[in-house]
Amino acid sequence: MSGRSLYRLTATQAAKLTKPGRHSDGGGLYLSIDAHGRKRWVFMYTRLGKRVELGLGGRRDLSLADARKEAATLRAMLAVGGNPKVERARDDTVQTFGACADAYVEAMQPSWRNAKHAAQWKMTLTKYAAPIRERAVKDITTQDVLDVLQPLWNRTPETAERLRGRIENVLDAARVKGLRSGENPARWRGHLNRLLPKRQRLTRGRHAALSYDAAPEFMASLRLRSAMAARALEFLILTGARSGEVLGATWDEIDLRKEIWTIPAKRMKAGREHRVPLCGRAMQIIAERSEAGGVGYIFPRTSADLPLSSMAMAMLLRRMKQGVTVHGFRSTFRDWSSERTGFSHEVCEMALAHTIANKTEAAYRRGDLFEKRRKLMEAWSGYCAGGMKQSQSPRPA
Template sequence: MAQRTLNKLSATFVAKTKDPGRHSDGGGLYLAIDGDGRRRWLFMYTRAGKRTELGLGSGRDLKLADARTLAGEMRAAIERGEDPRSVRAKDKPGQTFGEFADAFVAHKKPSWKNAKHAAQWEMTLTKYAAKLRPIRLDQITTADVLGVLRPLWTKTPETAERLRGRIERVLDAAKAVGLRSGENPARWKANLDTSSLGDRTRLNRGNHTALPYEQLPAFMQRLRTQRGTAPLLLEFTILTAVRTGEALGAKWGEIDFGKAVWTVPAERMKVKAAKEGTGQHRVPLSARALELLRSIHDTLPEADRQPDKYVFGRTPTDMLSNMAMGMLLRRMGVTVKDTSSPPKDKFVTVHGFRSTFRDWAAETTPFPHEVCEMALAHTIKNKAEAAYRRGDLFEKRRALMASWAAYCG
């Protein structure tokens, strides 16, 4: 390739330009800037009649001179009849965490349907993992990972756990392509769990034994094979993440099928919430929750589906026992091992499914803390935050509950 076609960009242009698009440096090297201002280096080439694009790293972390050096080695590899990806693999042991993390997110982003999810990944791996970004991938240690987790671990535990999981995935990917060797320093089991961080935050408190969220889809399949009112009530309770009393007392007048909303009156909410003026609780109903309600509603005589009649009553005017769902779980033999020594089997409780929901939301979704807390109708402990937030984040909660129903299903 003629020398005159190379080195079109200046260091000043690379540092300052914000114009979206692909800016050619010549010889197949491009600085790509997206609509949000994120920048990365690309190498484009044609081999065996096929045009290919390779990501070289973040435009923030990979300097122009280094990008040119890497592109030059790739062009030389092509002239030798080699695959230029072999050059990238050779260079990768010197890659930093920041360069690889940006490339990892860019590679995964097309498969993530939720744009907010991608934004959360980018933010946490840029802001919270800032201390890791300049460190070479093959030099990152458990101490380095602890250094970014400790400031968040007790202050914002959900953010810390998400960050830990994302760092672990990035480092796993780096190992898979030969950038690292040995154990993953961000792994929890037999690694960080023995550190000074302490236990991971879970909502499995007191006697409310919870089913691990990983086991929930299989449990829901079993639950849907059961017959009677209690299984329907339990599934509805899980799908809506409400408290037992709120589900037991549900009446047809509280259900708006057209708007897919269930409005729980203030007097049936938790006493503490009522005292603090939380008021009624609007619950967004997922497609599955509506289907379940329809399956009951449409089989009842008109007199039994009036606004004042119970949805899950023993009779339309008699509430089902508050032990019905607990006894169902015992009959199904739904247990988990506790942490005693030796471990013992403990029956999962109905209230524990709220913990299951909360752990699932915190560890596997991008939904913010306040949305998850409002889905559980938790009161806001911070008075300043409570005064500031007047809405109930309903549409955001609707999206959360739809994701939850899909996971359950």
């Protein structure tokens, strides 16, 4: 085959061509453009007197150079009597996107924090990516990815963005294994960001928070309520913990003698064990709860040995007509500790189990400033108790 019969197109021509039909690059490789202007690479060959068309991938995902490499491989297969379509079909039965996605989740699962994280990956790649699971992973195009993402992009943007990232990871892994070539059709920067609107993100600190000046009065009102959600929320505020850490707290995490709550790494956002000093009022709550059994979850549901619902504290705040979020109380504590105390930035940040942003400092820090944090949390408890009157007694929520 002469050089003149190969490489007839240039990358610029491939990008600018718009006329529907097949445009030959030579050697059986064509750029096919449909009536809607969508472009894809196809390989044409004749076998047993029949003309066969084999799709290689979209132009946006497969560069001209990569398409030529694929065509050269198929020509070599034909030269030794092989049948490209049959060989690709045989591969497709075991190299679908779904099979690659399942293999990726299984391979990565040991590196993830917990089983819930793995379950979320598996669910999104099974439920939301269902339209492409049976497709050959090497044939997944940008349009395929868009068909999966667009129904979710405006309705549930956070889910859609997570799904996009997971599809991108699966396709990257498939490419490393040699199961596909070309650009990743799920890549965001310089690719999908040209086709999908950027999601409006909540900036850090947007959780509605109570002013620390109002905290004593709020805590006094909260102490009047006897519901489980009220005790859980009070405990959360006094410890500066996240809602998931409080709701999942079990009795074996509490050291009553040392007055310490140790949250295991698997339940922490940063994936590291976190010790929480328990102030006097927090220990009172623990003592009250221990009278109910002291087994399983500290804040269980009333009907079963299950943790309190994740919505229980939010619904309590709604009934109290506060207009704030549960997570916002961490900001309340942080504002108070910065503006009303002399404790260092590091102590305040560690009280919230925040990671140290400075990598050099993080590498040299060995302690967790526990005793200083205990003094900080006792001061916070005392400040919160400022609005409590001795005559007040709990009432139902």
